[in-house]
Amino acid sequence: MSDTLVETPVPVEPARKRRNWAKIAGVAALLVVLVFFPVITGTEVAYLKAGQYVLIGVVGAVGLTLLVGQAGQLSLAHPFFLLVGAVSYAVLAGDAGESGDLVGLGLPPLVAMIGAVAICALVGLAFAPVSGRLRGIYLGVASLSLVFLGLYLGQSLDMLSGGTSSGRPPPTFEVFGFRFANTEPAPTIMGVAIQKQQRLWYLFLVIAIGSYLLARGAVRSRVGRAWRAVRDNEAAATAMGVRVWWSKAQAFTVSSAFAGMAGVLTALWLDLVKPDENEFIGTYSITVAIGYLAMVLIGGLGSIPGAVAGAVVVNGLPQLLTLGATEFGWFASAGAGGLSPVLVSAFVYGAAIVLVVLFEPGGLAAIGRRLTSRQGDRR
Amino acid sequence: MITRWGRAALVGASALLLAACGSTADTGSSGTSGAGGVKTDKGVTDSTITLGVMTDRTGVFKNLGDALTGGNELWVKDINAAGGICGRQLALEIVDHGYKADTAKTLYPQLEPKILGITQLVGSPVLAALKQNLVDDNVLTAPASWSSEVLNNPNVMMIGTTYDVEIIDGLSYFQQQGFIADGDTIGHIYIDGEYGGNGLRGSKYYAEKHNLTVQEAKITSTDNDLANIVTGLKGAGVKAIVLTTTPGQTASAMANNAALGLNVPVLGNNPTFDPALLSSPAAASLDRLYVAASSAPFSSKTPKAAEVAAEYKATYPGRPANAGVQAGYVESLVWQSVLQKACENGDLTRAGVQSALKSLTSVSTDDLVAPLDYSSPGAPPTRGVYIAKVDQAAEGGLTEVAPLFTAPDAADYKAPHQQP
Numbered sequence: 001m002s003d004t005l006v007e008t009p010v011p012v013e014p015a016r017k018r019r020n021w022a023k024i025a026g027v028a029a030l031l032v033v034l035v036f037f038p039v040i041t042g043t044e045v046a047y048l049k050a051g052q053y054v055l056i057g058v059v060g061a062v063g064l065t066l067l068v069g070q071a072g073q074l075s076l077a078h079p080f081f082l083l084v085g086a087v088s089y090a091v092l093a094g095d096a097g098e099s100g101d102l103v104g105l106g107l108p109p110l111v112a113m114i115g116a117v118a119i120c121a122l123v124g125l126a127f128a129p130v131s132g133r134l135r136g137i138y139l140g141v142a143s144l145s146l147v148f149l150g151l152y153l154g155q156s157l158d159m160l161s162g163g164t165s166s167g168r169p170p171p172t173f174e175v176f177g178f179r180f181a182n183t184e185p186a187p188t189i190m191g192v193a194i195q196k197q198q199r200l201w202y203l204f205l206v207i208a209i210g211s212y213l214l215a216r217g218a219v220r221s222r223v224g225r226a227w228r229a230v231r232d233n234e235a236a237a238t239a240m241g242v243r244v245w246w247s248k249a250q251a252f253t254v255s256s257a258f259a260g261m262a263g264v265l266t267a268l269w270l271d272l273v274k275p276d277e278n279e280f281i282g283t284y285s286i287t288v289a290i291g292y293l294a295m296v297l298i299g300g301l302g303s304i305p306g307a308v309a310g311a312v313v314v315n316g317l318p319q320l321l322t323l324g325a326t327e328f329g330w331f332a333s334a335g336a337g338g339l340s341p342v343l344v345s346a347f348v349y350g351a352a353i354v355l356v357v358l359f360e361p362g363g364l365a366a367i368g369r370r371l372t373s374r375q376g377d378r379r
Numbered sequence: 380m381i382t383r384w385g386r387a388a389l390v391g392a393s394a395l396l397l398a399a400c401g402s403t404a405d406t407g408s409s410g411t412s413g414a415g416g417v418k419t420d421k422g423v424t425d426s427t428i429t430l431g432v433m434t435d436r437t438g439v440f441k442n443l444g445d446a447l448t449g450g451n452e453l454w455v456k457d458i459n460a461a462g463g464i465c466g467r468q469l470a471l472e473i474v475d476h477g478y479k480a481d482t483a484k485t486l487y488p489q490l491e492p493k494i495l496g497i498t499q500l501v502g503s504p505v506l507a508a509l510k511q512n513l514v515d516d517n518v519l520t521a522p523a524s525w526s527s528e529v530l531n532n533p534n535v536m537m538i539g540t541t542y543d544v545e546i547i548d549g550l551s552y553f554q555q556q557g558f559i560a561d562g563d564t565i566g567h568i569y570i571d572g573e574y575g576g577n578g579l580r581g582s583k584y585y586a587e588k589h590n591l592t593v594q595e596a597k598i599t600s601t602d603n604d605l606a607n608i609v610t611g612l613k614g615a616g617v618k619a620i621v622l623t624t625t626p627g628q629t630a631s632a633m634a635n636n637a638a639l640g641l642n643v644p645v646l647g648n649n650p651t652f653d654p655a656l657l658s659s660p661a662a663a664s665l666d667r668l669y670v671a672a673s674s675a676p677f678s679s680k681t682p683k684a685a686e687v688a689a690e691y692k693a694t695y696p697g698r699p700a701n702a703g704v705q706a707g708y709v710e711s712l713v714w715q716s717v718l719q720k721a722c723e724n725g726d727l728t729r730a731g732v733q734s735a736l737k738s739l740t741s742v743s744t745d746d747l748v749a750p751l752d753y754s755s756p757g758a759p760p761t762r763g764v765y766i767a768k769v770d771q772a773a774e775g776g777l778t779e780v781a782p783l784f785t786a787p788d789a790a791d792y793k794a795p796h797q798q799p
Contacts, residue, residue, distance in 0.1 A: 046489035053481065151599075155571050165573035166528050167507055182515065197488070270484060271511040274504070277572040278601040281439070282504070283480065319485050326474050326489060340437035342477045 023372065034205055038198040039190050045197050049269075050319035052197075055204040056265045057311030061295040062215045062304055063258020068293070069302025070224060071251030072231030073131055076289040077143035080150040081120050081256045083275065083284040085263025086170070087154070087161050088116035090273040093171040102168055103159050109173045117260045124256025128249035147279060147286055154275025154284070167274025170267040173203065180268070204265055211258060215304050218254065227251050291315070298352045300363025309364040313352060318345035415466050420728040422495030428463075428727070429470045430714060431494035431518075433486065435501045438478030442653060442699040444501050447523055448473060449695050450707020451499055453687065456694075458715060465722035471498070480508040491516055496732060498714050499523055499707060503573040506535075517729040519717070519736065521710040523703075525649065525673075526577040530757050531796040536717075536736060538710050539673030539748040541759045542574065542648050544789050546581030546621060548764040549646040549671030551786030554589070558644045559618045564592040566612035568632060569623040570600045578623030578648050580795070588788055600625055609635035620645045626653035629668065630661035637664035644669060652769065654701050654776040665769040670777060673748045674706045676767040677775025683745035688774070700775055709747040716742045749783055757796035762789040 033040070041047045060078060067073050093112030094104025107115065130142050154161045162168030173180040180199045187194045218224050226247045229237035234244050266283060267273045276282030295314045299306025321341035324330050330341070356363050422429045432451055435444035455469045463469060472493050476483035483505040491512070496519035500506055503524045513520050513534040520534055527541035540548075553559050567582045569575030579595065586593045594615045596608045609632055612620060620636065620643055622629055629651045636645060649672035656665060670676075675684040677700055684705050691704045721727050721735035742751040742760075749763030763785040770778035793799075 043492070044489070046485055046487075049485045049488055053485065163576075164571050165503075165526070165576040169511065270480065270508050272480075272508050274507055277504070277570065278599040280601055281478070318482065322476075322482050322486060323489055326486065340475065340477060342437060342479070342482065 036189075038194065038201055039192050042192055046323050048197050048201055050316060050323060052201055052204050052265075052269055053319055054312055054316040055201075055208040056262050056269060057292075057295060057315035058208045058308050059211045059265060060259055060262035060292055061299065061307035061311045061314075062211050063255045063262070064292050065296045065299065065302055065304060065307040066215055066218065066227070066258070067251050067255035068296050069300075070219060070231065071227040071248065071255075073248065073251060074136055074140040075131075075143040075252070075255065076140050076286070076293065077127070077146040077256075078259045078292045079284040079286070079288040080146035081124065081259030082263035082266055082288070083150045083154060083161075084123055085116045085120050085260030086267035086273045086284075087263075087275075088119045088260070089113060089264040089267055090162070090168055090170045091160050092116060094168070095171065101159055102162060109171055110175050112171070113173070113261075113264050116264050117257050120260025120263070121253050121257040124253040125249060127256075128245075128252055131252045132245045132248045144286070144289070147284070147289060150284055151276060151279050161275045162273055164275050164277050167272050169271060170273050173200075173268055200268060203268075207261065207265065211261065212304060212308065215258070219302075219304065223250065294349050294353055298349065298356055298363055300356075300365030301361075303363065303365030305368065306363050306365030309368070313364075314349050317348060318342055321345050416725060417465060417722060418726045418728050418731060421492060423467065423727045426467055427470050428465070428467045428718065429472055429494050430711075431490050431497040432471050432473040432499045433476055433483060433490070433497060433501065433505065434473065434499055434523075435478040436475040438476075440478055440501055442655065442701065443523070443650075443703045444475075445698050446701050446703030447499050447501065447707035447710070449691055449698055450687070450704045450709070451711050453690055453694065453704075454708050454711035454715070458711075464715065464718045465727065476502070476505060478502050478505070480504045484508050487512055491518065494518070495727070495729065496520060496714070498711050503529075507573070517733065519729065519732050521713065523706065523710070524573070526573045527580075527759055527794040527796070528573055528577055530759070530794060533756055534733075536713065536753070537760055538706070538713055538751070540761050540764060541794065542577040542623065543581035543584070543794070544759055544762045544792060545648050545671040545673065545764055546578050546623075546646065547585050547789040547792055548762070548784070548786045549669065549766065550582065550585045550589075550619075550621070551788055552669070552671070552766050552781055553619055553644060553646060559591070561589045562591070563618040564594060564616055565619045565621060566594040566596065566615065566617040567621040567623070568596045568598060568605065568608060568612075568628070569621075570625070570628075571597050572600070574648075574650070575623045578621070581792075582621050584792055585788060598624070598628065600628075603627060603631060605631040606635050608632075609639060609641065613639055613641045617641075617643060619643050622647040622651045624651055626651060626656055630656050630659050630665075633664045633668055634661040636667060642667065646671060648672075649674070649702070652777065654699075657769075657771060657776045662771070666771075668769045669780070670767045670769075671764045672702065672767065673761060673764050674702055674709060675747055675765055676773075676777035676779055677702050677704065678773040678777060679705075679765070679767075679779050681746045683747055687747075702775065702777070705747055709744050712744045712747065713742055713751060746783060749785070755798065757798050758794050761785075762792070 037051055038048055064078055067075050089112050091103055092105050092107045092115045093109045095106055096104040134142055155164055180203060182195045226242045229242050230244050230247045238244055276285050279286055291314050295310030296307055298313055299310030321344055325341045360366055432448060434448050435441055455471055459468050474486045474490055476486055487509055498521050500520050501523045506522050506524055506529060510532055518534060519536055521536045521538050525541050527543050529535050567579055569579045582593050594612055622632055629647060645668045647668055647670045652670050675681045677688055687705055687708045717732055717736050721732045724735055736753050739753045749761040751760035753760050763783045765779055765783055766781035767777035768780045769776060
């Protein structure tokens with residue numbers, strides 16, 4: 001991704017053009033597969049569910065790679081922003097009359113989704129005085145405190161979060177009267193009924209692609225150049241006229257907004273907003289913070305396609321292994337203490353991180369770049 | 380990559396998608412007639428009835444999950460040997476979610492089309508995440524989680540009584556034994572969450588009735604050292620402590636109860652005790668612990684409980700032995716009554732199973748739990764418990780000190796979703 005620093009519009013080499021063709025064909029094929037994924041899975045909705053989970057990971061990981069990779073700020077606060085996003089959505093769109101104890105503003109779900117993202121951005125901005133002053137591991141630890149704050153607030157503000165005992169259901173998402181729920185009759189694509197899960201897949205897909213393009217736009221623009229300048233050398237960045245403090249705050253805000261969106265999607269995916277019972281296991285726990293960091297590392301720090309690949313490995317693998325385990329009887333002997341799908345995938349991404357750090361610090365993104373640019377066209 | 384070509388690809392893909400669109404015709408599927416003139420839909424063929432098990436065999440509750448599953452499997456073996464139900468053999472479809480809601484959420488759609496209902500579902504986070512699915516698909520579920528907060532889900536078939544009622548019965552027993560008296564102070568240590576919150580509800584109710592003061596101590600499920608909490612309770616002059624905690628936390632509470640010289644009797648919900656504690660350093664201090672549970676302890680003298688325990692040990696020698704075995708067996712026994720009733724009605728569809736359940740007013744389980752009444756939705760189907768005391772010598776670590784009983788206060792108690 002560092003190639004954008006020196007971008008000269010003049011020479012468009014034929015070699016570069018050829019590479020683009022391959023890329024375009026690849027992207028087009030990928031898009032077709034993604035668009036027809038509900039048809040491919042058909043009645044096997046479980047795989048669609050796993051796919052949706054990967055897309056949630058994509059949105060969150062893209063946001064984190066901007067912060068950690070592009071702007072150079074280590075953050076473990078992602079689960080906190082997921083929680084804020086999920087709760088904000090439930091509160092903004094929730095029906096006040098539904099339950100006496102819960103706060104609900106009854107806004108249209110689309111407005112609530114945008115509002116939840118905006119709230120997360122503002123909370124991220126509020127953390128800027130801290131994120132602007134600290135670096136590296138100090139910032140990592142400081143941001144981790146937000147996860148604990150989230151745990152505490154989620155448990156104590158149960159009129160917002162629904163409390164740890166039952167949580168609260170997020171309102172059904174809806175755009176201009178089109179509900180993301182089961183209906184009868186339902187539209188079909190090639191004979192496959194487009195019901196709630198298929199609709200959610202398309203919603204998640206659109207949001208994931210949108211996030212990808214937005215992030216790429218940021219990286220390629222003046223904003224992204226400022227982030228990288230600050231990351232590489234704050235003094236030099238200042239000399240070039242970058243407002244260091246503002247640039248850092250901006251990165252944290254943007255990243256929080258992405259995490260907030262992932263939080264809204266998590267709520268819709270689980271049909272539930274429920275704060276965790278402890279800080280280690282759960283939907284908004286430290287484990288999730290590590291998971292997102294792993295996605296970003298495996299993919300290659302700062303690389304947006306890399307973050308996508310990382311999300312596939314970290315969020316997709318456990319799900320696929322679990323599904324395969326029941327469908328094909330893998331790990332059949334896994335009684336107490338045996339190998340389980342969850343354990344195997346933890347090993348796989350643990351090993352992936354070690355291998356990446358040792359042999360290819362650029363991550364999957366660097367491997368991908370090397371594979372697609374055999375011509376030596378990289379200048 | 381959003382060049383013109385990228386855009387063209389996107390437009391092309393959308394066009395393809397539009398071209399493939401249609402609409403489902405409104406097909407009413409109300410079940411088909413199968414063998415014996417019985418109406419069936421999902422999970423039932425002419426030869427087999429399949430029930431689902433969503434358990435934890437690799438996560439934090441794997442000991443409980445393995446025992447529950449063992450109980451389910453024993454029942455299947457027994458019932459198939461006796462000729463099955465409705466001329467059909469029983470089968471289980473077992474999946475392991477490792478106590479993770481996200482894994483369970485993905486596994487559920489894979490499992491759902493194959494089963495009639497669920498005979499074991501471990502974990503309150505899992506149950507919460509699947510609540511809407513169970514309602515949408517009308518899947519009757521026996522959860523291995525005994526909170527009265529989940530009874531607002533019409534598809535939940537509670538087996539036995541709930542945490543709040545366990546505590547009310549248990550405190551009644553304490554008062555009857557003279558451990559506590561009206562006006563005393565008691566302590567309640569509970570995990571924040573569905574489990575702890577529900578247990579606390581019970582002691583608050585009992586305290587109100589008997590003018591007790593409850594010293595509440597909220598912890599999270601990962602807190603391991605309860606020394607300062609027990610010290611605090613000692614300072615408050617508690618006459619008894621109630622625990623709604625994990626087994627590990629029970630050990631810490633008991634050890635401190637002894638070490639600080641407090642030595643008050645301690646009442647725990649069913650999940651607070653695990654036989655594994657007997658080999659922990661806290662073993663010597665456990666003898667003041669009483670457990671209130673609606674299922675019989677593993678070593679119970681109740682004939683059916685003893686029979687199941689013996690059969691389990693013979694069939695699964697290496698597996699953990701705890702009260703989960705009988706709990707799992709009884710989950711399936713209740714299913715048996717429901718299926719038999721549904722078969723009599725000639726309707727083994729999911730809807731048929733639901734209405735069969737509602738018509739059952741006294742499911743007997745050979746005293747493994749009290750008779751269960753499913754005719755009033757929202758209320759626990761029974762309010763009876765066994766009281767057991769920790770006993771190093773007893774198998775499974777608990778020995779029964781009070782047979783199945785229901786305290787008057789428990790009978791009057793109104794559960795959160797109980798309809799008047």
